[in-house]
Amino acid sequence: MDLEKNIQPLLSTKQIEEKIKQMGEALTQAYQGKELVCVCILKGSIVFFSDLIRSIDLPLTIDFLRVSSYGHATVSSGEVRLVQDLSQSIEGKHVLIVEDIVDTGHTISFLQSYLKAKHPKSLALASLLFKPSRTECEVHIDHLGFTIDNHFVVGYGLDAAEKYRNLPYVGILQTNEESS
Ligand code: 5GP
Numbered sequence: 757m758d759l760e761k762n763i764q765p766l767l768s769t770k771q772i773e774e775k776i777k778q779m780g781e782a783l784t785q786a787y788q789g790k791e792l793v794c795v796c797i798l799k800g801s802i803v804f805f806s807d808l809i810r811s812i813d814l815p816l817t818i819d820f821l822r823v824s825s826y827g828h829a830t831v832s833s834g835e836v837r838l839v840q841d842l843s844q845s846i847e848g849k850h851v852l853i854v855e856d857i858v859d860t861g862h863t864i865s866f867l868q869s870y871l872k873a874k875h876p877k878s879l880a881l882a883s884l885l886f887k888p889s890r891t892e893c894e895v896h897i898d899h900l901g902f903t904i905d906n907h908f909v910v911g912y913g914l915d916a917a918e919k920y921r922n923l924p925y926v927g928i929l930q931t932n933e934e935s936s
Contacts, residue, residue, distance in 0.1 A: 759920065763927035766909060767902060772884075772925065775901045776804075779882065780811025782899060783852070786880075787814055790850045793876075797867065798822035798840065800856035803913035803921070804884045804901075808854060819843055823863060836866040842874075851876040852899075856913050857885040861893035885909065885926070 794812075796805040798820055809818060822840035851871060858864050864881060871879055882899035889906045910916050911923030920929070 759923065760927070762930045763910065763920070763923065764930060765925055765927045766904065766907070767912075767926040769924045772901070772912060773807075775884075776807050776811050779808060779899050779901065780813070783808075783811075783882070784813045787812070787816075787850060787852075791877075792816040792852060793844075793846055793849050794818050794852045794854055795842065795846075795871070796820050797853065797855050797863075799921070800913050800915065801854050801884075804856055805854045805913075808882065817844070819846075821867065823867065836863050838870065846871065846874050846876045848875070848877050850878045851880070853879070853881045855881065855883040857887065857909070858883045858895055858897060859887050859890050861891050861895040864895050865893040884912070 792812075792814060794805070794809050794816055796802060796818065799822070805818075809816065819842045820840065821838070821842060824837050824839050853864070853867060853871065855864060855867075858881075864883075868879065868881070880898040881896070883897050884901040886897055886900055886903050887906055888903060907928040908916070909926050910920035910929045911926045913921050914926065915921045916929050
């Protein structure tokens with residue numbers, strides 16, 4: 757496929773599927789009898805989110821937050837801006853933030869303080885990916901899919917200038933020098 761020309765596969769569809777099944781089982785255990793709201797961080801988390809919520813065997817509600825951090829660059833500016841807010845109150849509810857990737861940690865630190873101020877009963881984080889070598893803020897990930905090395909990855913919701921989100925796996929985007 758033309759879309760995959762510059763991509764080196766990193767995590768296969770099957771690996772992701774298996775991991776999400778395990779995460780779903782752990783989340784189903786953790787939130788038994790609790791009122792759970794899953795918050796999808798747009799746009800990158802949308803594919804992970806839609807698979808993860810279907811692996812949680814509990815009644816739950818969903819909501820969306822959109823932040824902008826990178827613009828079209830592949831390096832974090834450290835600046836996070838809220839673009840779209842929640843549509844419901846989360847006061848007194850158990851909230852699970854669903855992120856695609858924690859890189860420097862600026863986005864998630866911003867989101868955690870933003871949501872804490874809305875007084876949820878609990879606030880936890882599920883992230884598909886984590887790049888520990890890039891961390892600049894201390895972040896605790898309650899439910900983690902995969903730890904990866906310092907690569908710029910795309911696919912399974914993650915983009916580069918809005919492309920590649922529809923790849924069914926996660927791959928490393930090769931720079932021109934690497935792919936030539
Ligand atoms: P952080 O604030 O932790 O540095 O970055 C978090 C956000 O940056 C993620 O939600 C994601 O949108 C973007 N990001 C960080 N690393 C990558 C990456 O390797 N690939 C892509 N496509 N986006 C990334």
